Amino acid sequence: MKSEEENLESLSKDLVERREKLEVLMNDSSEEKSKLDKEREKERDNIDFTTLSRYDRIHQARRGLSVVLVEGSACGGCGAFVPPQIVSEVKAGKGPKTCDSCSRFLYYESN
DSSP: OHHHHHHHHHHHHHHHHHHHHHHHHHHHHHHHHHHHHHHHHHHHTTSOHHHHHHHHHHHHHTTTOOEEEEETTEETTTOOBOOHHHHHHHHHTOSOEEOTTTOOEEEOOOO
């Protein structure tokens, strides 16, 4: 009986510690999100109206995931094949390119 109480007490302490860590992480995440939202709003001024309108429409339709990584020759959002020409243009940074399947904007990240 005593070992069960000790076990329960130990688990309770562990739970309290985990909750405290989670609260810290959630606060940090909230602060980071606020910071990124402010940066995002500043950057919107540098984007032409047509592209920004498309971005906003995709952002709303795709639950906030409007810009995705090209992974090899696949869209990082829907997994659809991205033609080599589009992949090359994305890698070269030749203006905004979108996936033919899901319409998300594509970007390339070099290693």
